[in-house]
Amino acid sequence: EAEKSRNFLEEIVEEDLKSGKYTSITTRFPPEPNGYLHIGHAKSICLNFGLALKYGGKTNLRFDDTNPVTEDTEYVDSIKEDVQWLGFQWANELYASDYFDKFYEFAVQLIKAGLAYVDDSTAEEIAAQKGTPTEPGIRNKFSERSIEDNLQLFEEMKAGKYKDGEKVLRAKIDMGSSNMHFRDPIMYRIKHAHHHRTGDKWCIYPMYDFAHGQSDSIEKITHSICTLEFIPHRPLYDWFIEKLGIFPSHQYEFARLNLTYNVMSKRKLKQLVAEKYVTGWDDPRMITIAGLRRRGYTPESIRELCEKIGVVKRDSLIEMSLLEFCIREHLNKIALRRMVVFDPLKVVITNYPEGQSEIVHSEDNPEDPNAGSREIPFSREVYIEKEDFMEVAPKKFFRLAPGQMVRLKSAYIIKCDEVIKDDAGNITELRCSYIPESKSGSDTSGINVKGTLHWVSVPTAISCELRLYDRLFKVEDMLNDDRPYTECINPESLVTVTSAYAEPALRTSKFNDRYQFLRKGYFCLDKDTSEDKMIFNRTVTLKDGWAK
Numbered sequence: 448e449a450e451k452s453r454n455f456l457e458e459i460v461e462e463d464l465k466s467g468k469y470t471s472i473t474t475r476f477p478p479e480p481n482g483y484l485h486i487g488h489a490k491s492i493c494l495n496f497g498l499a500l501k502y503g504g505k506t507n508l509r510f511d512d513t514n515p516v517t518e519d520t521e522y523v524d525s526i527k528e529d530v531q532w533l534g535f536q537w538a539n540e541l542y543a544s545d546y547f548d549k550f551y552e553f554a555v556q557l558i559k560a561g562l563a564y565v566d567d568s569t570a571e572e573i574a575a576q577k578g579t580p581t582e583p584g585i586r587n588k589f590s591e592r593s594i595e596d597n598l599q600l601f602e603e604m605k606a607g608k609y610k611d612g613e614k615v616l617r618a619k620i621d622m623g624s625s626n627m628h629f630r631d632p633i634m635y636r637i638k639h640a641h642h643h644r645t646g647d648k649w650c651i652y653p654m655y656d657f658a659h660g661q662s663d664s665i666e667k668i669t670h671s672i673c674t675l676e677f678i679p680h681r682p683l684y685d686w687f688i689e690k691l692g693i694f695p696s697h698q699y700e701f702a703r704l705n706l707t708y709n710v711m712s713k714r715k716l717k718q719l720v721a722e723k724y725v726t727g728w729d730d731p732r733m734i735t736i737a738g739l740r741r742r743g744y745t746p747e748s749i750r751e752l753c754e755k756i757g758v759v760k761r762d763s764l765i766e767m768s769l770l771e772f773c774i775r776e777h778l779n780k781i782a783l784r785r786m787v788v789f790d791p792l793k794v795v796i797t798n799y800p801e802g803q804s805e806i807v808h809s810e811d812n813p814e815d816p817n818a819g820s821r822e823i824p825f826s827r828e829v830y831i832e833k834e835d836f837m838e839v840a841p842k843k844f845f846r847l848a849p850g851q852m853v854r855l856k857s858a859y860i861i862k863c864d865e866v867i868k869d870d871a872g873n874i875t876e877l878r879c880s881y882i883p884e885s886k887s888g889s890d891t892s893g894i895n896v897k898g899t900l901h902w903v904s905v906p907t908a909i910s911c912e913l914r915l916y917d918r919l920f921k922v923e924d925m926l927n928d929d930r931p932y933t934e935c936i937n938p939e940s941l942v943t944v945t946s947a948y949a950e951p952a953l954r955t956s957k958f959n960d961r962y963q964f965l966r967k968g969y970f971c972l973d974k975d976t977s978e979d980k981m982i983f984n985r986t987v988t989l990k991d992g993w994a995k
């Protein structure tokens with residue numbers, strides 16, 4: 448097997464290990480607990496944990512919880528569940544909020560070095576003084592405060608003496624810098640808000656740029672990997688670390704994952720939930736990890752997608768069909784084959800003795816030699832798919848038609864003798880005869896039929912509900928569409944089938960079981976299932992049904 452080419456981050460890590468810059472690496476996955484993880488996060492998870500696994504290092508799970516208003520423990524719990532479900536285990540579970548005291552000390556250190564000041568300007572004034580990319584900003588009179596004044600004011604900010612927005616702490620760097628992030632960036636703002644972990648202890652909170660690099664450094668992260676939009680932040684990341692004289696973590700950037708027909712932002716996904724476009728964060732149409740899991744996606748398929756798309760430095764749009772390809776490939780290998788009739792038409796086999804039944808056997812998975820087989824009851828009355836019968840059939844219709852023969856999968860060949868209709872002319876039932884010598888596995892009939900149909904025996908059929916999903920959005924490139932994304936929602940993203948009948952083997956389904964409903968697609972049990980109704984989600988359609 449040819450050695451896979453390394454991505455640019457693997458090259459960097461190998462170089463750093465070879466040169467002796469590090470003896471082992473530490474990465475981190477740093478979600479903000481303000482929503483559920485989506486498949487974009489999965490890419491970051493696979494990358495960060497994958498690097499550490501490949502090179503014998505470790506990965507921290509660090510909650511980037513520096514913004515009290517949007518964060519919640521519900522999200523913390525879901526994030527932990529999702530990372531583990533994807534197959535990864537962190538070395539340490541950490542919280543940026545645990546470093547609040549340390550961050551405060553860092554800020555005091557910079558004030559003492561004359562590198563930070565308290566500014567009383569309003570947000571508007573600060574923005575106006577910032578200048579433009581082509582014009583330098585102006586430094587205001589507050590920047591001339593003495594170190595003593597700044598220390599006292601900052602302490603008063605912490606003590607709760609001022610209202611939200613009354614003051615900020617800024618780094619004193621360069622109002623003329625071509626990098627806007629260097630124009631005396633805000634380090635701390637006042638926010639009288641309850642924090643999900645620190646409660647009411649703090650009323651000042653650090654900005655992302657004054658928390659992220661410092662957290663990395665405290666944890667001695669060697670390779671801090673983030674998405675491309677943070678490139679302009681990197682000089683500031685380095686500046687704080689250098690001025691504080693702390694462990695030099697390094698930031699590297701890669702392209703975020705975008706998928707066709709999807710939005711990939713927690714803010715937007717949150718809005719879909721809040722405004723009830725979907726039933727929740729785990730709605731099977733959502734590309735959240737929770738949604739994909741409920742839909743029937745496997746961790747393997749998601750990891751495979753991340754592997755396939757690789758790690759690059761230029762943004763791109765990945766086809767949703769690639770994700771579907773990955774899950775089909777995996778499910779084809781592991782899914783148990785079952786028969787479910789979506790839209791039933793009753794067939795009475797007139798020459799099969801009344802009151803009699805028998806068991807036929809069918810393989811659980813022809814792709815897996817270790818998969819066993821199951822018993823399926825067969826009787827005088829079976830359901831077939833309405834669309835598998837045509838009263839006036841075209842020449843190439845190899846399914847059932849008057850006078851025509853088909854095989855019932857793993858059972859017998861039957862022939863349609865008579866069509867029964869109600870007063871309105873609707874077909875209500877077919878009368879067929881079976882060929883007793885044609886039983887699958889011991890067929891001596893010598894008859895060859897082109898069509899094989901799935902079926903369910905009537906007396907033992909389980910009535911169930913099926914949920915068939917289509918894409919949530921109608922637009923391929925959601926990033927480059929002018930309409931508000933809520934106007935791009937596909938109104939037909941969910942079709943519910945309530946008339947379905949399943950073979951009895953499905954009675955014992957568990958949530959982790961994966962099924963291929965023959966000719967119909969891949970399915971799994973949905974959590975809305977109750978004592979009196981089984982509900983299955985279609986994960987993905989089959990590429991081709993067999994014996995169409």
Ligand code: ATP
Pocket residue numbers: 476477478479480486487488490491511672673674702703704705711712713714
């Ligand atoms: P969102 O815009 O969806 O809120 P975020 O970047 O604000 O995403 P975080 O919780 O901060 O969300 O993300 C945690 C990590 O996941 C970060 O390192 C971030 O770069 C990465 N990440 C987020 N979205 C993607 C994506 N689409 N592709 C790859 N990595 C991503």
Ligand code: MG
Pocket residue numbers: 479
């Ligand atoms: Mg973020």
Ligand code: MG
Pocket residue numbers: 713714
């Ligand atoms: Mg975000």
